[in-house]
Amino acid sequence: MITFDKTTKTYDGGVTAVKGVDFTVEKGEIVVLLGPSGCGKTTLLRMVNRLESISDGKIMIDGEDSMSLDSIELRRKIGYVIQSNGLFPNMTIEENVMIVPDLLGWSKKDKKERFKKLMNMISMDSEKFGKRYPHELSGGQQQRIGVIRALAADPPVMLMDEPFGALDPIIREKIQDEFLQIQKEVKKTILFVSHDIDEAIRMADKIVLLRGGELMQYDTPSEMLVRPKSEFVREFFGKDRAIKSLSLHTIRELQDIIGLAEFDEGITDTITINVNHDLRNTLSMLLNQEADQVIVVDDEGNKLGAITIDIVQKYLHFEIKAKPTLVEKG
Ligand SMILES: Nc1ncnc2c1ncn2[C@@H]1O[C@H](COP(=O)(O)OP(=O)(O)O)[C@@H](O)[C@H]1O
Ligand SMILES: [Mg+2]
Numbered sequence: 001m002i003t004f005d006k007t008t009k010t011y012d013g014g015v016t017a018v019k020g021v022d023f024t025v026e027k028g029e030i031v032v033l034l035g036p037s038g039c040g041k042t043t044l045l046r047m048v049n050r051l052e053s054i055s056d057g058k059i060m061i062d063g064e065d066s067m068s069l070d071s072i073e074l075r076r077k078i079g080y081v082i083q084s085n086g087l088f089p090n091m092t093i094e095e096n097v098m099i100v101p102d103l104l105g106w107s108k109k110d111k112k113e114r115f116k117k118l119m120n121m122i123s124m125d126s127e128k129f130g131k132r133y134p135h136e137l138s139g140g141q142q143q144r145i146g147v148i149r150a151l152a153a154d155p156p157v158m159l160m161d162e163p164f165g166a167l168d169p170i171i172r173e174k175i176q177d178e179f180l181q182i183q184k185e186v187k188k189t190i191l192f193v194s195h196d197i198d199e200a201i202r203m204a205d206k207i208v209l210l211r212g213g214e215l216m217q218y219d220t221p222s223e224m225l226v227r228p229k230s231e232f233v234r235e236f237f238g239k240d241r242a243i244k245s246l247s248l249h250t251i252r253e254l255q256d257i258i259g260l261a262e263f264d265e266g267i268t269d270t271i272t273i274n275v276n277h278d279l280r281n282t283l284s285m286l287l288n289q290e291a292d293q294v295i296v297v298d299d300e301g302n303k304l305g306a307i308t309i310d311i312v313q314k315y316l317h318f319e320i321k322a323k324p325t326l327v328e329k330g
Pocket of ligand 2: 041042043193
């Protein structure tokens with residue numbers, strides 16, 4: 001758990017980058033710091049691992065004042081991933097990943113095992129890549145290595161500053177998904193910086209929306225989209241915020257609330273879609289198909305019903321207007 005208590009940062013020269021920010025990141029949650037460039041996201045993050053000093057207020061990590069931790073404890077407790085992956089060019093992949101375990105004095109055997117396990121998590125062959133150098137890897141691979149390096153000593157807290165920001169959109173989405181899968185297993189307490197609304201909605205259990213160093217709203221993505229607390233928040237997410245909110249819900253949730261359409265047994269070559277698909281993807285699939293309806297199937301391929309644009313629209317109205325007890329992401 002990380003608690004920010006009236007945390008403030010004024011740089012030498014007088015810029016107050018973070019102004020009296022209060023919020024708590026619960027254990028095992030991903031909180032995304034979101035906002036335009038210059039709003040204080042990186043400063044806020046770097047105060048947690050003391051790369052920046054705190055001017056006023058404090059930050060508590062698992063109940064301990066961050067200022068009281070020594071450098072070894074900081075390394076053990078906090079993993080850090082940055083956009084330009086920060087890999088050392090003259091060290092092999094294995095040496096790069098094992099930097100912190102090395103500093104903490106792990107045995108050779110423990111390091112070897114850990115490296116293998118971490119490479120497994122990102123589906124990269126430890127034998128094949130261990131002896132290579134960063135420049136021999138693709139951008140996406142380097143960024144994955146940056147992520148597992150931060151996880152190497154199994155710290156409870158992860159700080160991630162636009163970790164996937166330099167990747168092209170398709171690879172970025174893939175790595176986001178892969179990381180969410182890893183997080184299901186490792187359940188780290190994560191502060192994740194992004195200026196990308198879609199990424200924030202996708203990754204966050206909760207979002208901290210910042211403007212000029214001030215916290216504008218702290219909420220789940222769906223609350224923020226459906227119930228913005230101010231005009232600034234409403235404007236920030238834009239007109240298509242209703243459509244964006246669809247990415248937080250699956251066909252199964254829609255099925256539970258308003259049900260699917262009957263499907264026409266007579267049609268043979270139909271397109272199918274898995275019931276666990278999110279509704280934003282479903283909608284774009286429907287819009288891209290010639291067909292009026294797509295058959296919804298479960299993991300075993302059993303046909304559950306059909307989905308149409310009409311039904312998705314109905315759900316959208318329902319969510320925005322009635323706001324029932326929607327199931328949270330996760
Ligand atoms: N080392 C620094 N010295 C002085 N001002 C800084 C420094 N780093 C950042 N700032 C200023 O603090 C504000 C917040 O910056 P930053 O935390 O990097 O924002 P973000 O990550 O949201 O883009 C900006 O106005 C920036 O110019
Ligand atoms: Mg930044």
